[in-house]
Amino acid sequence: MEPRIARGAFKRLSRRELLKLSPVALMGAFAIPSLRNPLLTRGVAFSDWASGVLFRREHLATTFSDSELTPLERFPLNTYDDDDPGIDLDAWTLTVAGLVARPGEYTLEQIRSLPRITQNTRHVCVEGWDVIGQFGGTRIADFLRWVGADTMARFLAFECADDYYESLDMATALHPNSLLCYEMYGQPLERGHGAPLRLSLPAKLGYKSAKYLTQLEVTNALKPGHRGYWVDQGYSWFAGL
Amino acid sequence: MDEPKEEPKVKPEGESASEESSPAPAAASPGSPGGVSEGAPEAAPAQPEPAPLTPPLARESTEPPPPLAAAVDAAVAEPCADEVYAVREHPWVVRFCHWLNAVSLFVLTASGLRIFRAFPSFGPKLPQKNLVDIPKALTLGGWLGGALRWHFTFMWIFVGAGIAYLAYELLSGHYRTVLFMARDVRGVWPMVRHYFLFGPEPPATEQYNPLQKLAYTLTVMLGVVSVLTGLVMYKPIQFSWLAWPMGGFHLARVWHFLAMCGFLAFIPGHLIMVILHGWNNFASMLTGWKRDPEYPAPPS
Numbered sequence: 411m412e413p414r415i416a417r418g419a420f421k422r423l424s425r426r427e428l429l430k431l432s433p434v435a436l437m438g439a440f441a442i443p444s445l446r447n448p449l450l451t452r453g454v455a456f457s458d459w460a461s462g463v464l465f466r467r468e469h470l471a472t473t474f475s476d477s478e479l480t481p482l483e484r485f486p487l488n489t490y491d492d493d494d495p496g497i498d499l500d501a502w503t504l505t506v507a508g509l510v511a512r513p514g515e516y517t518l519e520q521i522r523s524l525p526r527i528t529q530n531t532r533h534v535c536v537e538g539w540d541v542i543g544q545f546g547g548t549r550i551a552d553f554l555r556w557v558g559a560d561t562m563a564r565f566l567a568f569e570c571a572d573d574y575y576e577s578l579d580m581a582t583a584l585h586p587n588s589l590l591c592y593e594m595y596g597q598p599l600e601r602g603h604g605a606p607l608r609l610s611l612p613a614k615l616g617y618k619s620a621k622y623l624t625q626l627e628v629t630n631a632l633k634p635g636h637r638g639y640w641v642d643q644g645y646s647w648f649a650g651l
Numbered sequence: 652m653d654e655p656k657e658e659p660k661v662k663p664e665g666e667s668a669s670e671e672s673s674p675a676p677a678a679a680s681p682g683s684p685g686g687v688s689e690g691a692p693e694a695a696p697a698q699p700e701p702a703p704l705t706p707p708l709a710r711e712s713t714e715p716p717p718p719l720a721a722a723v724d725a726a727v728a729e730p731c732a733d734e735v736y737a738v739r740e741h742p743w744v745v746r747f748c749h750w751l752n753a754v755s756l757f758v759l760t761a762s763g764l765r766i767f768r769a770f771p772s773f774g775p776k777l778p779q780k781n782l783v784d785i786p787k788a789l790t791l792g793g794w795l796g797g798a799l800r801w802h803f804t805f806m807w808i809f810v811g812a813g814i815a816y817l818a819y820e821l822l823s824g825h826y827r828t829v830l831f832m833a834r835d836v837r838g839v840w841p842m843v844r845h846y847f848l849f850g851p852e853p854p855a856t857e858q859y860n861p862l863q864k865l866a867y868t869l870t871v872m873l874g875v876v877s878v879l880t881g882l883v884m885y886k887p888i889q890f891s892w893l894a895w896p897m898g899g900f901h902l903a904r905v906w907h908f909l910a911m912c913g914f915l916a917f918i919p920g921h922l923i924m925v926i927l928h929g930w931n932n933f934a935s936m937l938t939g940w941k942r943d944p945e946y947p948a949p950p951s
Contacts, residue, residue, distance in 0.1 A: 413948040417733045424938040430743050431937065434750045437808070440758075453804025461886070469888050484777040534887070537795065538770035538904065539779075613888055644796035646803065651888045 458648035462579060465650050471587040471612035474530040480541040482595045487602045488535065488616065494601045495572035495622050502606050508567075508628035511558025518592060518606050524548040524556060527589060528596075531612035533619070534651055536640075545610040546593030551584045559628045567629055567636075568609065571622035576609070576638045578618065582650060587612045590623070615649040737940045738948045740858055742825060746936055748816040752874070755809040756918075758791060758801055759877075760911055765790035765798035773905055806881065813874050828858050831868035835861035855946035866917060873913045880907040 415423070439445045487493060503515035528546040554561055566578040582588055591610035592599055599605040604621025611619045617640045641647045741749070764785050771781045792798025820826040838861030844850030846862070853860065859867065883894045883903035897903050925933055935941035 413736050413738050414734050415737055417735050420735045420737060420940070420942075424934075424940060427743070427746075427938040427940065431746055431750060434747065434754070437751070437754050450800040450804050453807065454800050456807065457803040464886065464889055466889065469891070471888050472891060480775070484775065486776045532887075532900075535770075535776070536799070538766065539772070539776035540900075541776060640796065644800055646799065651886060 454644075454646055458646055461646075461648040461650045462581070465579075465581055465613075467581055467585050471529075471531045471651075474532070474542050476530065476544070478542050479530055479544055479595070482543075482597075485533075485541050485543050485594070485603070486535075486539075495570075497571045497606065497622060499606050502624075504607060504623060505569075505625040506557050506627075507625065509560040509563045509630070510554075510628050513557070516557070521548055521553065521590060521607065522592060524552050526593075528593070529587065529589075529612070531587060531610070533610075533612070533616050535616040536645065536649070544595045545589055545591045546596065547589035547591035547607075547610060549586065550588045550590055550609075551586070553590055554583065554628070563628045564630045565628075565632055567625075567627040567632060568620050568623055569625035569627075570620050571624050574620055574622070574639045575636060576618055576620040576641075577632050577647070578609075578611070578614075579648065582611065582613055585611075585613050591619075613651055615646075615651065617645060618649050735942055736944075737942045738944050739939055740935045740941045740944075741939045742819070742823070743939065744815060744819040745825070746939055748812040748819075749936060751808055751812040752816075755805040755812070756914060758805040759809060760914065761789065761791035762798040762801035762805070763911060765792045766795060766802060767908065769795040773901065773908075806878075809874070810878055813878065817871070829864055829867050831861070831864040835864050838862070839865055857946055858944075866920070870914070870917050873910045873917070876906060877910040877914075880904070880910065 440449055499518075503517055504521065505515055507513050525548060526546060527549055528544065530542060530544050532540050532542050534540040550566070551561075561580060561584060564580055566580065566583045568576045568578070570576075578588075589610040591604075591608050592606060594600070594603055599608060604623075607623045608621040609619045609623065618638070635642055637647050638645070641649075765787075768785045768787075768790060770776070770779070771783050771785065772779055773782070774780050790798065792801050820829070838853065841850065841853040842860050842862035845852050879893060880897060880903040882890050883897060883900065884907060887894060887900050887903075894900050894903055897906055931942045
């Protein structure tokens with residue numbers, strides 16, 4: 411265009427070009443308190459959806475040599491309210507429910523009889539730190555097959571002795587690094603680290619690796635408002651790495 | 652049409668005769684470098700009544716006449732009362748993405764500071780050595796989970812606008828106006844001298860001076876670095892191959908933080924420059940058109 415423009419035409423042109431930016435103002439919706447939370451919930455839900463699409467079960471977690479381990483005494487204890495929910499370890503069983511062929515109570519001995527995996531993996535906290543720990547246990551995938559779970563179901567829902575709760579997508583549950591963990595550093599789990607059984611999910615943020623497990627349910631529908639202790643307060647549900 | 656060229660003398664005061672000597676279709680006239688395109692000049696020929704050719708200084712003889720040179724300058728700068736001199740600077744995509752990114756960068760920085768506040772360190776958790784204590788007032792989200800909600804929402808806007816911008820720049824060739832190239836290197840120091848040491852102002856020859864190109868190019872690269880390092884922090888297992896060139900998972904967090912520092916260094920300088928360069932310059936990021944640019948109009 412010629413650099414010289416009639417003033418009236420220039421005004422009309424400027425106005426039109428300015429109006430073409432008006433969709434940017436839609437971002438102002440985030441400033442409206444009643445819209446903010448639903449929008450942010452959508453944003454996180456979209457991120458979770460994209461994370462699920464992106465997830466590849468064959469992308470394994472990095473594993474580390476023993477010399478790279480963070481010593482057990484420097485492995486942080488992050489419990490949401492209780493370092494010791496007072497489980498009677500001798501009487502403890504894992505309740506398996508939902509879409510499984512053989513629901514019921516499973517003892518630690520039964521779980522320990524499944525193939526044991528020991529792996530040095532990175533435990534990544536949502537806060538931004540991480541530690542490399544040694545985790546021993548059985549693959550969730552092996553356990554699910556053993557109890558005859560419907561692995562076409564969508565979710566695993568966990569309950570814990572300290573009233574913590576979590577849920578997991580089936581794809582991550584079947585990930586080879588995902589463990590029902592009963593050992594750390596070759597020793598039975600300490601109370602503070604979730605004795606007798608916890609999750610170790612290197613492909614998830616730390617808060618998904620629930621401790622003090624008491625129940626595992628295979629399901630296609632999570633209870634609303636009961637997706638995860640932190641998730642229900644706003645953390646990402648998928649939280650996949 | 653073999654009309655002699657005397658005709659357009661009907662132009663009002665101050666119109667230099669070589670410019671706009673004929674209506675639109677005379678494409679290759681010496682006055683207009685490229686083809687003359689739609690719209691703009693239509694008003695100029697539609698002024699049949701010749702305005703008095705005598706300039707004001709000759710008419711109002713009671714006033715002391717201003718110096719002739721100043722009058723000529725003024726006449727050239729303001730060719731005609733109902734015409735403006737403007738060039739198209741920023742295409743819609745660029746403006747749109749600029750404002751989307753301005754807002755998302757603000758949100759991502761403020762929420763990112765809140766996320767960093769949860770563990771303001773790059774070392775181990777035990778023992779934890781905090782680097783800074785970020786005031787809560789500078790942050791967004793209220794708590795770690797709230798800040799992550801902002802971060803995980805606006806990252807999509809930032810990434811989307813960034814991809815749209817880069818795709819447009821590359822496909823349209825618009826990047827030529829802004830990408831810092833080897834030939835711009837020599838012009839950086841004179842601009843730095845001008846801005847910081849009050850040296851002489853180098854003549855403006857194009858839309859962006861070399862220092863601007865450097866700043867904008869680096870800023871776009873900061874955006875790319877933030878997104879890639881953010882991806883490694885967000886999905887270290889899915890994108891483990893991407894962690895390697897940035898020195899691993901831990902360094903991704905360091906680069907991500909440093910990229911934010913880069914933005915925090917760029918933005919105040921950018922805002923100061925916008926204020927110093929006045930309304931017309933600012934308005935061009937809204938309308939795309941810049942009135943009275945300080946550089947010669949590019950061939951359109």
